[in-house]
Amino acid sequence: EMGRAAQPGAPQVPPVGSPELVRQMQDFWTDNLTLWQRFVDPAAAVPAPPQSEGDARDRRFKAAAWRDDPWFDWIRRSYNLIADHMLRGVDALEGVSDKQKEQLRFAAKGLVDAMSPSNFPLTNPEVVERTIATKGQNLLDGLKNMLADIGKGQLTHT
Structure with a gap:
């Protein structure tokens, strides 16, 4: 049974048909489809909401390409949409202690x-630009540093 806990004291899984869970799933897909429409046909789409205060303060997305390039803007907005819905889902859990x-x-x-697109070379415009400018030397340097860290058994923080 979906609503039964695996262990005593473990949080209950909400029933698949619970109204709140259904509403949250509908909200997620509505927001996702709106975002996709904005990417595919910006002229016909609902205008993008203004940048949230949290998004504006997020240092990971400070480069102009995150907003100016339609591809990276879509990646950033998709990530924020998924992150926001995931965290709201946790906040909305019922039957779970504080x-x-x-x-x-x-x-x-x-x-x-961990899943931020800024953490992955192909989804980070700053890394893409730097890779093109250095003809990939930045990636080789990073790999060399990572192998040195592995050899020391300790990560170097920069």
Whole structure:
């Protein structure tokens, strides 16, 4: 049964048909389709919402290409949409103690941060631009640094 906990004290999985879960899924897909329409046919799409305060403060997306290039703008907005919905989903969980919700939010935030498109070379316009400018030397230098860190058994933080 979906609503039964695996262990005593574990959070309950909301029933698949719960009205709140259905509403959240509908909101996610509506937002996602609106974003996709804006990317595919900007002239016919609903105008993009203004940049959120949190998005404006996010240092990972400070380069102009994250907003000016339609591809990277779509990647950034898609990431923010998924991240926002994931974190709202944790906040909306019912039957979960505040402590468990805090733990779930911490884990979800860690996952969201790890999956940021700024962390991956092909989805980060700054890395793409630098790779073109250096003819890939930046990637070779990064690989050399990573192998040196592995050899030391310790990551170097920059």
